[in-house]
Amino acid sequence: MPPSHDHDGPGRHAALHARHRAVMPDWLTLLYERPIEISHGEGRHVWDAEGRRYLDFFGGILTTMTAHALPEVTRAVAEQAGRILHSSTLYLNGPMVELAERIAELSGIPDARVFFTTSGTEANDTALLLATAHRGSNQVLAMRNGYHGRSFSTIGVTGNAAWSPTSLTPLQTFYLHGGVRGRGPFAGLSDDAFVAACVDDLRDLLAQTRGPVAALLAEPVQGVGGFTHGPDGLFAAFREVLDEHGILWISDEVQTGWGRTGDHFWGWQAHAAAGPPDMLTFAKGIGNGMSVGGVVARAEVMNSLDASSVSTFGGSPVTMVAGLATLDHLLAHDLQGNARRVGGLLLTRLREGTAGLSTVREVRGRGLMIGVELVRPGTNEPSPEATAWALEAAREAGLLVGRGGGPAGTALRVAPPLSLTREEAEEGAELLVSALAEVEKRLLGEAGRAARP
Template identity: 55%
Template sequence: MTTNAELLKRYRAVLPSFVSPLHVEPISIDRGEGSHVWDVEGNRYLDWFGGVLTTMIGHSIPEIVAAVQAQAAKVMHTSTLYLSEPMIGFAEDVAAVSGIPDARVFFTASGSEANDMAVMLATTYRGSNEILAMRNSYHGRSHTAQAITAQSSWSMAAMSGLNVNFIQGAYRLRSPFRDLDDDAFTAACVDDLVQMIDMGTAGRVAAMIAEPIQGVGGFATPPDGFFGAMSKELANREILFISDEVQTGWGRTGEHFWGYQAHGIVPDILTFAKGVGNGITLAGVVARAEIMDCIDVLSFSTFGGNPLSAAAGRATLKYVLDNDLQGNAKQMGERLTARLGPVIEATPWIAELRGRGLMQAIEIVHPGGIEPDSATTARLLDAAKDRGLLVGKGGLYGNVIRMAPMLAISEAELDDGIDALIAAIGVIDGEH
C-alpha cells in the first residue's frame, strides 16, 4: 500500500518548490463519498474545503458521475470551433441564472483565465488599461490576474500592462475604518473610491473588479449594499463592474445565488469557476452582448466548455436547483454560526467569525489585539485534521481558517464537523 509519507517524498522530488501541501503531515485523498473522503491509508475525514471550494456539492454524486460517464463514452473534447450541444446547452443554462440581461457566455478552463478574459473585455470595451481592484483581493495566477491581486504573499509578478489602483474594501478587521458602523464604513470606502479615481487615475477607468466575499483573503465580507453604493459612482463615470464569483457563486452564500445579489446591483461582467463542475475543470465569463461582442478578432477556447466539462456543469447546476442547495446552505450556515459563535466569543485568540452560508472563516490573532498568529492557525488546522475534519487556510497573513462544507451536507454531518472543530479549539486553547 502506498503511504502518505511515500507520496510526500515523491511530491517534493518532482513538483516545484512554490507549491506545497497543506498540513505538516500531508494526506493523499484516495476517494470520496458525499461529505467524506478517505486517504490512501484508509483514514476517513469530513471534507470542509472541497479542494478549495471546487467539489461543491459532494463527492461521487451519482447524477453527476452518470452525466460525466455518459459524455465520456461519446466524445470528450471538440473545442468552440464545433457546435457542441453540451456547451451550447450549458451556456443557455448559465445565461438564464446569471441575472445579466442579453447575456453571452464564454467558457474557459480556470478562474484565472476567466478573470483574465473579463479584464480583456473591459479594457477593450472602454479603450483604457486602467483597472480598480480591492485591497486584500485575489483573482488568480495568470499575469493579468496577478496584477489585480492585492496580497503580497500570493503576488508573483509586479509588472503588467495594466494601470491598477487598489481601494479600500471588504477586509474590515484591518481597515482604518473598522470602528465605523456599516453605513459609515460603506460611505468611507466610497469616499476612498472617489478620491482614488480623481487622484490616482487619468479619469477613464475601464472597470472595477471585486469578489463579493474575498476568498483567499479569508472570506472577508462587506456589509450588504456595499458594492451597490460603489456602483453608483462607477455608473456616473461609465466604469464597468466585474463581479468575481469564482468562490461565491451557485448558492454558496445561502441568502443569494450570486454574491453580487447582496448589494442590489447587476454586474456588467461576471466570472465563475470552482464549484460549477463539482471537481471538473470548468470556468467562464458572462457579460452583456454589447460588451462581450466588442472583441472583433478571431478567438476561440481550446478547453473552455468542452463536452465533458459542460456535461458536469449542467448536471451540477441541475442538482443545485432541483435540491434547493442554496436553501440548505442558508440553513446549515445559520446552524454553523449559532453553534460556533459562543465558542468564538469565549476564545481570546480568535478575533472573529465571518462569512455567509457555507462560506465561513475564523481569524486567529495573538490575544489582546489583532496581530496575526499564523503559527496557531497552522496548529489548529492540523488539530482539526487529527479529529477527522479537513478545513482550509487563508488570509493575508495565513491566519484564517476557511470552512466551506459541501452544499448538500446534512445536519448530522455538520454537527460532527462543528464538534471536531470545537474540540480542536479546546486543544489549542489549552496551549495558551
C-alpha cells in the same frame, strides 16, 4: 457504506511527498506538515491513501459543491466520455450551448453572452481582456485583500501580498478599501459610515487616474482573503460612482456563485440596488470537480473584441454535461436554501463554541462560507502559528478545513459541500472547536514558558 478502495497503508504519504518535492515547484502550496493524498470520497467525506476517513469542510477549495461522487455527475461524465471527450469551440457543441443558455438566464445580466474557460483564473483573465479592450484602457480598480487567480494579469489585480509573487503587470491597478469590515482605518465606523468612507475613497482614487478606467473587479466575499466582506449595499454605492465614469463592474463569483452564501444565488445580489454587474465570472462549484469556468457579459461588452479566438478546452462536452448535471441537482434539491439553513447552524455553533477562546478573534461568514480568524491569545495580532496548528489538530481529529486571510494567512476557511447535513454540521463544529481549544492551550503554555526567567 462507501465503495471499496485499495490503499497503500502507512508510509504512502511520506514516499509520495518525497517524489512530489523532487519534481514539483517549491512554491506549490501543500497543506499540513505531513501532506496527505485524497484517494476517494462520498457525500461530505473523503478518504486518504493510507485509509483514513475525514469530514470534508473544504471541498477541494470550494469546488466539490454538491457532494463527492455525486451519481448524477458521475453518470453524465461517463456517458459523455463514451461518446466523445473533446471537439473544441471550432465545432457546434450542444451541451455547451445548453449550459450557456441556462447560466445566461440565471445570471440576471440582460442580453447576456457566455464564454467558457477551464478555471476561475482564466475566467478573470478573460474578463480583464474584455474590459480593457471595450474601454480602451489598462487602468483597473480592485479591492485590497482581494484575490483573482495566478495568471500574470490576475496577479496584477490581486491585493494580497501573500499571493502576489511579482509586481510586474500589464495593468495599472488602484486598490480600494471595503473588502475587510473588521480591520483597517474604517473598522470602527457604522455600516453606513463605512460605506460612505469607501465611496469617498473611490472618488479620491478616480481623481488621480489619467483617462478612462476600464473596470472594477471585485469578489462579493473575499475567498483567499479569509471570507471577509463589506456591508451589503457597498457595491451598489460604488456602482453609482462607476456609472458616472462609464466604468464596468465585474463581479468575481468564482467562490460566491451558485448559492453558497445561502441568502443569494450570486454574491452580487447582496448589492442588488445596483442591478446586475456588467460581467460576472464563475468556476469551481459548477463542475463539481470538473474544470469549468467562464464569463457572463452584456453582449455589447462580450462582442467588443475585434480579433478571432477559440478555446481548445473551454466548454468541452464532458465538462459541460458535468455542469448541467450539477446545476440540475443544485436547483432540484434547493442547495442554496440548505446552505442558508445548515450554514446558519454551523456559524452559530462555531461562535458559541469559541466564545471563551482568546485565540479566536472573529467567526464570520454567510451560508456555507465561514472564516475563523486566529490571533495570539489576548491580543489583536494575527497568529500564523495558531492557524497552522489548528489545521493540523483538525486533521488529526478527522476534519479538513482550509486556510487564508490577509498576508499572514491567519483565518481558517470552512466551506463544506452545500449538501451538508445538520448532523455533519454539529459534528464538524465540535471537532473544530476542540481543535481550537487545543491550540489555545498550547499557545498559552508556550507564552507561560517564554515569560519564565
